[in-house]
Amino acid sequence: MFRFQEPAYLYLLLLLPILAILFFYSIYKRRKAIKEFGDPDLIADLMPTVSAFRPSFKFWVLFACIGFFSILLARPQFGTKLETVEKQGIEVMIALDISNSMLAQDVSPSRLAKSKLLISKLVDELHNDKVGLILFAGDAFTQLPITNDFVSAKMFLSSISPNLIERQGTSIGKAVDLATRSFTSQEGVGRTIILITDGEDHEPGALEAVKRAVDAGIQVNVMGVGSPDGAPIPVTERNGSEYRKDNEGNVVVTKLNEEMAQEIAKAGNGLYVRVDNTNAAQKAITSEINKLTKTNIESKVYKEYDEQFNVIAWVIFLLLITELLIINKRNPLFKNLNKLFK
Known part of the structure; x- marks a missing residue:
């Protein structure tokens, strides 16, 4: 070029x-x-x-x-030119819940859309750090390996939807275990997992996975998306007029499992914060991760x-x-x- x-x-x-x-x-x-x-x-x-x-x-x-x-x-x-640079920073793995319940609109415009906007703002605050992105529902997979390429991190957000994972549910344990294995091997770096979920219909094993992360020196923060009162689940992400129903024909209402989210944050030596229609949650998490120990992080930087x-x-x-x-x-x-x- x-x-x-x-x-x-x-x-x-x-x-x-x-x-x-x-x-x-x-x-x-x-x-x-x-x-x-x-x-x-x-x-x-x-x-x-x-x-x-x-x-x-x-x-x-x-x-x-x-x-x-x-x-x-x-x-x-x-x-192109490849350079190795050292900057004072931390490593952050974001685990985003993309189960169908995240389409609920008790947070504007929806739980999932608000979460993607939240991630975009969080990434903007990670100037010298590394960030990775994991998506999960009934299964978990790495959407973006840990990197300092924040442009790519934000670029992937637009394509995220519940359709990316066929098996539904909320397997927080799988997401935390995958995030724990996704950090680099560099020693002395402050590490945190930011779990963004509504906790609805979660599977067992979450607390055990969080304890394994803590044993590895990783903090786990939780951002609860939604409201305890709950909201119906639209059939599709862009359709808010038709809602999912159970086998008896009743509209399914999904509620934020705040108690479970608080337990995970406590076990992970981290912070729990509920996401609403303000920027308070993003500011609280940013303040929390800024407390982590920053050290020299080597990064391969491509200059176009x-x-x-x-x-x-x-x-x-x-x-x-x-x-x-x-x-x-x-x-x-x-x-x-x-x-x-x-």
Whole structure:
């Protein structure tokens, strides 16, 4: 991939045709003056040290320098560059519940939509940290391995829906175990799992998984999404007029299991906060994870474009040296070489 960072400087290249025209016009005027003075061949014999080639060669060298200098100012960039950087940070794994109950709209616009917006804002606060994303319902899978590529982290959010997992339910234990295994092997780094769920219809094993995470030095925070009073579950994410019903034809109402969420947060030495229609939950979690120990985290950073100015700078330098070394007149000490410049 190639581009110019400052393409406006390329307009300087428009000077080149003007310079070329002026140069050829000066040659025309000089030859015309010589013809008016006398026979050109006779005049050439009277001036043996005058070279017709050298001034033209010096001009075209400077002409090329101006062109390359215009390109240099435009900052040509090409390819990619991989850098290893160290920053003070922590590692955060976000586990998001995408079960059907997360489509309930007791939090505006829905539990799932609010959660995705919440994650986006959380990622914005993780400047020098690493973040990963796990999605779970009856099963759990890694949507994004732990990384400092926050652009990718936010990009994946738009495609998240309950359809990504066929088996429904709320297997918090599987999500926590997967998150625990997803951190890097670097020692001394503050680590936390942020569990975003409504806790509805959860499967057993959650507290045991949280204890295993704590034993590994990982804090577990919980963000409860929804309301204890509950709300019906829309049939689809974009349809709020038809709701899911049980086998008896009754509308299913999903409620936030706040008691379970608080137990998990307590067992995980973390914070429980309920998500509402304000930013209070996001601020509370951000404040909590900022308490974790930050240490040097090595990250591989891809720079999409690598500067190529050094190559052009060397070309300009060599051209200028060449121009300086060539004199306008022939050197009588090098008669054999002079023949090459006649």
